[in-house]
Amino acid sequence: MAYSSLLSLSLCFLVVFRGCLAQIEQGSEQLQRRQQQHRFETECRLDSINPQEPTIRLESEAGLTEYWNPNDDQFQCAGVTLVRHNIQRRGLLLPSYSNAPQLIYVVQGTGLHGAAMPGCPETFESESSSQFRGEQRAQQRGRDQHQKVRQIREGDILAMPAGVAHWIYNDGESPLILVALLDTSNPANQLDENARKFYLAGNPHQRQQGGGQRLRDERERERWGRRQSRRGQQQQRGGNIFSGFDEEILADAFNIDSELARRMQNQNDQRGNIVRVEGELRVLSPQRQAREQEERIFGTRDNGLEETICTMRLRHNIADPQRADVYNPRGGRITSLNRLNLPILAYIRLSAERGVLYRNAIMAPHYNLNSHSVIYIIRGNGRLQIVGDYGQNVFDGQVQEGQALTVPQNFAVLKKAGNQGLEWVAFKTCDNAMINPLAGRLSTMRAIPVDVLMNSYRIDREEAKRLKFNREESTLFSSESASRRLD
Known part of the structure; x- marks a missing residue:
């Protein structure tokens, strides 16, 4: 009887497991079909392909952001947007998130990269007597908590899921140059084919200028103009996501005073999307030498256990x-x-x-x-x-x-x-x-x-x-x- 009960229970578990597995596989197939359908909707009738340089420049206080023309047929075919950041010494690329997943390649320099994974705990914590990176904080209220900060260098690839806020800081002596590809045709993007940046701070669109190569013909200029007009006048004014909220409600949500809420909105901030940090950026991070030594000893291979969403590696050097x-x-x-x-x-x-x-x-x-x-x-x-x-x-x-x-x-x-x-x-x-x-x-x-x-x-x-x-x-x-x- 006991054996029969155990067998019945095992069969029940097997049925439930197979049902769950079937649902997962079905969901994966649906995503793949959506991705294929999205890609088939793009135009890949290419009679010629030409190497391109950036056409749009976004000048900032401590750097430059350049965009390749997203309406170029080859990028439309691939369903991607390409961006290059040139961050000066002590420059901070403001926290932002995007509607599409992206890969970021470090072309030159060193820096710090922080990503705020939703629902994950702050695993880096200091006490009042602890040292911040670069200097010791004197005040008793110097305690801080934040998620993991990664040290990056030339040759690193950073993988960022859609909707995850992240920031990058140049802590080296030379410019930090990054090239990022955003996959706007990815199923994670539920908006449209346009790559969109949602900034948590600053007034990033105020200093946008045309630069580099001009759009090749009248058709491309019209397409670019339609794309910009669809975004509306709000983007032309710039602003981060907090600038659209009511000041009093924002203050209540954060339990802060109205003046601080007003400063969060950065209405008169003219620094752009890359700002200069006064002094040294103070964050908790292991020393670079310790990290490189760990990589040499243990490597960076996955052992199948630590790859949860909160501990998943976002960086790999190629x-x-x-x-x-x-x-x-x-x-x-x-x-x-x-x-x-x-x-x-x-x-x-x-x-x-x-x-x-x-x-x-x-x-x-x-x-x-x-x-x-x-x-x-x-x-x-x-x-x-x-x-x-x-x-x-x-x-x-x-x-x-x-x-x-x-x-x-x-x-x-x-x-x-x-x-x-x-x-x-x-x-x-x-x-x-x-x-x-x-x-x-x-x-x-x-x-x-x-x-x-x-x-x-x-x-x-x-x-x-x-x-x-x-x-x-x-x-x-x-x-x-x-x-x-x-x-």
């Missing part, structure tokens, strides 16, 4: 040569970041790739199986060729530092470094993005029988063998004879 996934001492290296080495990417459905090509080296012609790829050139120069589905060449030209361009899903791309070498970061619109090389030891051509190649290209057996086996390298090629043929 510039460290020791973390390269593909390496050729004569060609360069490739480092991939996906949901397997940064689990939060499974939630925001994005990934990244960091590439380095040595002088005149080549990355095998390849295509992205399951994602668009938005490439930002970090430094150096090179030549890129992109080919579409009908064999048309949609781009064949030089790229250089500071430019960005999109390689749509399944479009074939070939990269060749110039005399200065070529370094890039590629943001990809899938949490486990994959590429398929078309040449080299691990390529599609290696997987095809010789006779199929003979008949496909109308070549003899020896030519087919050379086509298939002449490249023993995988993904990254040294220059040698191949570089001369490409020039």
